Amino acid sequence: MTITSAGPTTLPTEIAALRQLDPGLMERLRHEALTIPRNWSVEYGDYQNGGWHTLSLLNDTGDPRDVTIRDCPQPQPTALLEQMPAVQELIAELGVKAMWARLARLDAGAFLWEHRDYGELTTTERHRLHVPLVTNSSAYLVIGGTKVHMSVGRVWRLTPTSPHGVCNRHGPSRIHLIIDCYADDTFAALNRGEVVGLGHAELLPVLEQSQIDEVVATATGLAELDYDHAAETTLLKLFYQYAMPEGQAYDLISGMYAALGREGDAQRWTAKKTVMLGRP
Structure with missing residues (x-):
């Protein structure tokens, strides 16, 4: 990429x-x-x-x-x-x-x-x-x-x-x-x-949907192998490469876990976004 x-x-x-x-x-x-x-x-x-x-x-x-x-x-x-x-x-x-x-x-x-x-x-x-x-x-x-x-x-x-x-x-x-x-x-x-x-x-350049899909696919593959920290870090680092809407990196992590059926982890990252940014 x-x-x-x-x-x-x-x-x-x-x-x-x-x-x-x-x-x-x-x-x-x-x-x-x-x-x-x-x-x-x-x-x-x-x-x-x-x-x-x-x-x-x-x-x-x-x-x-x-x-x-x-x-x-x-x-x-x-x-x-x-x-x-x-x-x-x-x-x-x-x-x-x-x-x-x-x-x-x-x-x-x-x-x-x-x-x-x-x-x-x-x-x-x-x-x-x-x-x-x-x-x-x-x-x-x-x-x-x-x-x-x-x-x-x-x-x-x-x-x-x-x-x-x-x-x-x-x-x-x-x-x-x-x-x-x-x-x-x-x-x-x-x-x-x-x-x-x-x-x-x-x-910073704008993050296109095709690029989002590519990175989320990579992170999801890592999470499926139980490399959760690596998966989360892959998505969090997008903030330093692209101009992103507020909190989008946290939303991508929550969405990744929701798609994997890991609702507890999805909710944990939704809550973390609130702590980090002061809003859901």
Whole structure:
């Protein structure tokens, strides 16, 4: 099956390239990210295929391995942040009202499946900032049918309440500093620095019915041989190759199991879609 790109495009509205960072500071940030973190935590296992690890820098307990995101109007530095003066400097320089801050490492071959964030939190307005520290061209985010590579040297804004997924196809590991923050005047001023037209964005091709049938047939064959994980992964990965309607990959898995007469598995994936996207 040949995959042809639909071509370059402007960044979708859910993501923006903001202020550029000093190269010297960037080098210190990168050095800290590569040399200091230890004992990365694995959380949100249902959201990934493995290979996505995090450590908290600001939270409400001070424990860097406490990584389950929740509302935190007055976060405190964790033991890890205390060892990272360059990261402290950047967070202070940005000046936003942080809810949480963490390092996120996405290893080679890792996928974070299509999902929405903040669904379990209050309705308080919040936003997410990404600062890529270590990355590669095969690490990208998919949102709104668009593939976006967030390059180093700049602060990026993401609207994570829109369906999105992330992958790192070939490596090396991608490491981002992620800051979840509340809306305030400082955040608004940071966004006024958006650089229009900057970004590495590419429209994904539309998935035709004949291609759907081909991939579903392959996945069904794997499921019939009891290779359920491989079958499910085959369908979930379509999100990173094609512009698909919201939740279609989950629907294809549910439909595959229903066609095989495995109603329990079909219902399980229908329920999982609700968890991941906040709607059936």
